Amino acid sequence: MSFPWRPFALAALLSGAAFGAAAHDSWLSPSEVPPRAGRQLLQLSTGNRYPLQEFNPTAASLVRAQCSDGSAPTLALRPVREQPKWLELEASLRRGQAALACWLELKPFELVMEPAKVEVYFNEIRPPQALREAWAGMQARGVAWQESYRKFARIETAAAAKASAAQRALARRPAGLDLEIVVLGDAPVAVGQAIEFQVLREGQPLAGFPVELVSERSPLGIWRETDSEGRISHTLPFAGRWLLRGTDLRLAPQDRWSSLFVTLAIEAPPSRTALRPATP
Numbered sequence: 001m002s003f004p005w006r007p008f009a010l011a012a013l014l015s016g017a018a019f020g021a022a023a024h025d026s027w028l029s030p031s032e033v034p035p036r037a038g039r040q041l042l043q044l045s046t047g048n049r050y051p052l053q054e055f056n057p058t059a060a061s062l063v064r065a066q067c068s069d070g071s072a073p074t075l076a077l078r079p080v081r082e083q084p085k086w087l088e089l090e091a092s093l094r095r096g097q098a099a100l101a102c103w104l105e106l107k108p109f110e111l112v113m114e115p116a117k118v119e120v121y122f123n124e125i126r127p128p129q130a131l132r133e134a135w136a137g138m139q140a141r142g143v144a145w146q147e148s149y150r151k152f153a154r155i156e157t158a159a160a161a162k163a164s165a166a167q168r169a170l171a172r173r174p175a176g177l178d179l180e181i182v183v184l185g186d187a188p189v190a191v192g193q194a195i196e197f198q199v200l201r202e203g204q205p206l207a208g209f210p211v212e213l214v215s216e217r218s219p220l221g222i223w224r225e226t227d228s229e230g231r232i233s234h235t236l237p238f239a240g241r242w243l244l245r246g247t248d249l250r251l252a253p254q255d256r257w258s259s260l261f262v263t264l265a266i267e268a269p270p271s272r273t274a275l276r277p278a279t280p
Contacts, residue, residue: 039090151262
């Protein structure tokens with residue numbers, strides 16, 4: 001299925017393709033290839049705007065990758081094949097089980113950005129006003145933009161909707177990533193039902209953090225800001241795959257910048273009422 005996409009300014013954020021790929025969001029998606037029995041296949045991709053896959057993170061960029069089937073211990077998620085626009089990952093499953101959630105961390109990258117493109121970057125991540133003012137002061141002193149960033153991605157698979165409440169709750173536990181978004185509670189993701197999420201940085205709730213929800217069906221995102229407990233709540237208006245995305249940008253010592261990128265992919269099945277035939 002294809003959708004009309006408007007041009008997004010972040011495509012021009014960086015001049016080099018390798019650097020550009022690294023600076024965009026990275027997310028996990030279900031593989032289009034039917035998995036072998038006892039296997040879970042996922043795609044890790046980087047792109048300008050979800051769900052358009054543009055670049056493949058390499059296997060060498062992975063720091064850690066794991067899955068949960070709703071029981072302990074966690075399962076290893078391993079790279080198996082580098083495709084032009086994604087990295088294929090595979091987990092070996094326990095007999096009769098399915099992967100309910102998977103997550104990973106990518107290695108740090110360094111970035112130097114042209115001043116003219118920083119405002120585009122700011123518009124895409126919505127940093128606090130204090131950081132905009134700090135950058136204005138750096139520009140006045142002729143300081144170049146230098147940034148170190150890391151990425152974290154998580155997915156709750158479609159299989160989670162069919163699992164038990166106890167299995168879902170266990171699979172949704174924080175994985176200990178330096179920045180992660182988790183689904184709260186044990187109810188399945190569903191259209192028309194309020195879903196609560198929490199953003200954690202180093203295991204602690206991250207307050208005042210802007211999160212954008214993007215659907216595979218539309219390029220127009222919905223912005224929310226976490227409360228004092230790092231939580232946001234949202235009711236999905238329609239079924240399909242969604243991505244929650246955010247970037248925690250901070251000013252580091254010696255006029256450098258440090259950022260953590262985070263994504264959470266979820267899927268809402270079609271509502272049962274939508275599948276019922278119309279009453280004559």
